[in-house]
Amino acid sequence: MGITIKQIAADLNLAVSTVSKALGDSYEISAETKARVFEYATKMDYKPNPYASSLKRGRSGNIAVVLPEVSDSFFSSAIDGIEKVAQEKGYHVMVYLTHEDVSREASIIREFRHGRVDGVLMSVSAGEKKPDHLQDLSASDIPVVFFDRVYEEIQMTNVVTNDFESGYLAAKHLLSKKCKRLAFLSLEGNLEIISHRQKGFEKALSESGIEGREHSIIVLGNDEQENLKKLASKFKSKTRPDGVVGSVEKVAMQVYSTCHALKLSIPKDVKVIAFSHLAIASLLNPSLTTITQPAFDMGKMAATLLFKSLDKKGMKPETIVLKSELIERDSTRM
Amino acid sequence: MGITIKQIAADLNLAVSTVSKALGDSYEISAETKARVFEYATKMDYKPNPYASSLKRGRSGNIAVVLPEVSDSFFSSAIDGIEKVAQEKGYHVMVYLTHEDVSREASIIREFRHGRVDGVLMSVSAGEKKPDHLQDLSASDIPVVFFDRVYEEIQMTNVVTNDFESGYLAAKHLLSKKCKRLAFLSLEGNLEIISHRQKGFEKALSESGIEGREHSIIVLGNDEQENLKKLASKFKSKTRPDGVVGSVEKVAMQVYSTCHALKLSIPKDVKVIAFSHLAIASLLNPSLTTITQPAFDMGKMAATLLFKSLDKKGMKPETIVLKSELIERDSTRM
């Protein structure tokens, strides 16, 4: 291990407390002594033992990021943004994956109450509504910022996008492309973010008001094979949708797979628009029309808010809304 | 915060040491007392303060994962594997991104010497060869496992894939598709993994021995715009390659972009094969022939090896080689 403060004190004939204060640039210590300590400390590459500091100060210098998964490009970009801010602030990032498993999420979160991290960034996992652990977490004195997948029941700091509006625009977009049978590909688990998108979708449809238009909600889950089966049966039926809104990246990919397998042409037979952050959406076959969230900036923003409330406790919860962008590509061209 | 051991001791009229030993299931404590302590502890949801334990025991329960980036699907899958093993073992995962910046990598690593993590999993960043910090790290008493992007100069535990062979097979594959002018898209920064792939590529070419075939090495960097410019100029020239091997996922995507922009047809004008882990390779336009590394398993393996050497110090360095798989898709079909 590295050198300790005790060792420095001994080597310089000082008291431990003096060295500690010198390193902390305390006014109690003369410039002369400080210089002597600093020089020796840097020479010996002294770094305070993180456990000892944490134990004494009650702060760890760590933040937790709790996510459903990391393979989704939205989440990986968000991590990118979070890590950047954290590194600037000298914080360390601990990553926890829930894989949409609420009980795992709960047990992860429970650990946080006993120290280890000073704050939590979180995107909640889908699953039966069991908010007890979230409630507990928010009730604890450790600050939490939710991003993207928030949980509105509890009053917390949130970073979200304009999901309702985006869902609305997505449906509008499909309607403007003459789609007659729209489907919204939902995700099981009562995520608010999904239901907002869905409500926007439904509003656009009810506004359009024209009879002869149908729409359906297809609820998909976490099991890819199951989803593909379900999609295949939907797309084989006579009343198959001719325009779909993918509520998350994953399901859009599954629609692509299904259409490829069934030899359905996108966009001729089915037009597809999806909430997705894929950098390579433009390289897909066909290129995918997306509603792209500012994932990196959301991560940065969430982290920034977290650090703000770490700096001064007792901040009021606020909700930041960032804008998504609809980027039209071939998958919805007429 | 949670309840402390001291509080438990007071509440049960026991000494602190007794409680600690009871919780540790020490033989010194009677079954009766243990039961009493256990019951009370679980009732109060006691968890040991991680800083205090770490300080005393000299172990943190954290491991570090140091990566160039997280947006690459190889790395995100690897994290997935790592996190899974860590969670099973009760360890916590700290993620650090270098963004291919060697000096940042160095400063990140330097922190590790002073505690905070018990072990390090690492994929080194490209960049001028400055192995001092890696040398230091491996010389320290904290175990390190390199995966994928290893640094062979120092004798360490490595988890890699059969890169030479894969590079060889990639070139063979293109040759079998009648490509005449092959290009290897390299990455600046002297990564061994890249040079292995390149050497395999070159071996296949030299074996083929037929005159009239050319090959070139195109070295790309970390700046996407620069790369696109470089690629465009290469692909505009009369002797543009008709078959390329992308050494990493990112450059393959850049080739796609370039070809789309220049209206070059893949695979008619240019055949593309790339080292990539993209789950959606099959959905690209056209679907991409890949050499797919077992990213998830590599992460799992690396983590497993790390924990093994955490359990018993002084393990011999070993190198595990996992096999990549060549999956042919449309981007190289004749």
Added chain:
DNA sequence: ATGTCCCACGAAAACGGTTTCGTAAATAAG
């Protein structure tokens, strides 16, 4: 000369565990 103030530093008590060592009581051995 005496009292007051500040300066620069040291001693010691935390933080919350773990671990070593000592010891009273209970049991076994003689």
Added chain:
DNA sequence: CTTATTTACGAAACCGTTTTCGTGGGACAT
């Protein structure tokens, strides 16, 4: 009944910092 051994627990040191509280000595005012 005495002595040795085990059993079950407590006291205290310790991990490396931070922080509170003293304190000796010099400067200053009275």
